[in-house]
Amino acid sequence: MKYSSAIHPSDEVKKFHRIRNCMFLSGLSVFAQLYLFQPMLSDLCRSFQVDLPTSSLAVSTSTIGMATGLLFFAFKADAFRREKLMGMALLLSSLLTIASSFITGFMWLLVINFMKGFALSGVSAVALAYLTDEVDRSVIGLAISLYLSGNTIGGMSGRVASTLLSGWGGWQYAAALIGLVSLLLGYIFVRKIPASQHNIRRKLSVRQQVNQMKILLGQPVFLRMYGIAALSMGTFVSVYNYLSILLESPSFGLPHQWVAMIFMMYITGVAGSIVTGTLSDRYRPEVLLQASLLLMCIGLSLLWIQQLVAIIVGLGIFTFAFFSAHTMASRIVSIHAGEAKSSATSIYWLFYYAGSSLLGSLTGIILSQYGWNIFVGVLLILLMMALATSFHAVYYRMSWALKKLHRS
Template sequence: MSSPAIAAGSADFKRINRAMAFGGFSTFALLYSVQPLMPLLARDFALTPAQSSLALSISTAALAVSLLVSSVLSERFGRKPLMAASMLSGGLLTLLAAFTSDYTQLLVLRALLGFMLGGMPAVAMAYLSEEIEGSSLGLSMGMYISGSAFGGMFGRVLASVISDFWSWRAALGLMGAAGLYAAWEFWRSLPVSKRFRPGQGGFAGLREGVGRHARDAGLPWLFGLSFLLMGSFVSLYNYIGYRLLGPEFGLRQSAVGALSVLYLLGIFSSVWAGRLADRLGRRNVLYLVMSVMFAGLLLTLFGNLVAVVAGVGLYTFGFFATHSVASSWVGRRARAPQALASALYLFFYYLGSSVVGWLCGFVWEYGGWTGVVSLLGAILAGAMLIALRLRGLAPLEAGAPAAAGAPPG
């Protein structure tokens, strides 16, 4: 007989949320700490904006591929060991990146970092879906995404401040040390899986699982949604720095990095949206929070700094709320292999970050901020059409077997 699912308020629920907060923090702090450093990399290595964006895009592309491999390994060997190894290697690779002598070496280490970090995000979503009871899953997923938002904020802000007063190398060195500490806290806090059952391993199982999820009426739409939304969100933060550092606003590097404090809004909105979706249903919440993103995007067109900051804040609030709703929907809807469904969602999530983030570099060079907003607006319009399509999605049949730990949704 399988162990009972963990409910909100229990000791194990608190331990899981603590560990996942460190996991989300480490993954996104290490991954995105280079984002505000892109103008400095462009200056030091004589790069174009599109070339400097590869320091992030190559990591997210490698991460996207790694997610599928990690899902296969986690189905055979378990969740906790793979996540802990991912966090440990991420910290070590970030430390090494601080000592690179040229841009090629930095890109190689950033690609390895992305690949190794793949052991955390998809496996974390699967772990939560297996261990947490359905009525508490939205809250728990929101807490994990809150840790991710804090990590993304902390990594960007700290890297900007340190690089402004010392160097981008010092910034990466400190981030690597923080990643190693987070790995230790994660290992000692996270309970061992009690509801995990090894699935079919190997790439034959991967092919079969991809086909099963692709035939679902809702999952492919959620995968497409993740590609579009993450691509637009990363692009906004990739290139808003170039605008704010330029002659229109003339801000310092540390001031531009401080813009990432707006991630605090994501920490709040992901938990809020998770609770709201548990009460009102994901279909009713998704379209609402995406409308907030669109309003924020339009505000960034103004030449007033307050309006730009408010627009980025609204976009951040809406994005993390949307991600919380969509990712928990995948966990509730997917049948086994559960980790693969989460991995596919995040595969498209990070692929969007890589592809759209890189392409927007060319748009920035030739169309400036107006061109970037036009492209992101078109992408967001496509995402809103998908959200409308999902509002009419029929729930899984009551007797259909959802993945372990994830009731039909």
């Protein structure tokens, strides 16, 4: 029986608290590990004698592994018990993170990072489904918001910690310590996570699942949200990949410990998700998505002004707006998916991480060859494409509604 504070006994209350806490810890671990190397690209350049675009592959291979794993688990996740899959994923990824600290060849680092991303996808693929099945509807919003907060805080703390630790003892020291902490979190998760009581395993053939995905990819509203996910996430990761390079350059000359503070801007992202989620009860998600993408463009434009105050303000606006846009795009997908929510959201995450992987690396080439101003200009074009796509999605939906009204 699921938890409800009014009628269920105290052991059900304890179960809810254990689920909430475990899922929060899983979010911390996943995103601390996934973007571990993002603030240490300059360290990797020096350690392995590679250029900046090549060093960014240390991040991209992790997200490519995540996208590949999500595609795999879209077909195979139902073959595992959800809590066991998440536990195995957290432990295995932690061991791979620790192993990466002993690597002396860059190609092997990329291989391990791909494997780590694939392992971590075992958590992302089933976490929301586990919460939806195991937590009472009256508190599901709280449980999911805490899980997503763990994701954001994990991404922020992992980046800050890796920047500080690499500044003090090198990137190997940072990877080893974050891996050990993640291993501890994984152990706590395995020991404390309640066994699934409502995990209904549906037996769909591969052909049925492929057909379901084809139907989703044939719907314009889904295609446009997937495109927005790829473009906005690719832009977001590109900024956070390379902004530290600018701030450590002679133009600013900021030390490691100050550069680490830029990742504290993720706090504005938490605020963005909460504010937009609240407003979505009063305004259409499509309108809020458009406003968020427009605000991302404004924040990104401020990064053209290469002054520290403008960069801080611009980054804050940009981060707030990105998480707002991500919240609304994923909500629109969920609203329209009906009974195909799992497949629809899996494809959404696939595009999300594919954009992170491809654009996060390709924009590094632009930065290396053409400089910061052209780099920001290209990112702004990508965001404007996402904004145009969002307006087109609303136009399509209005046209569809008018046709339906005319037929009736």
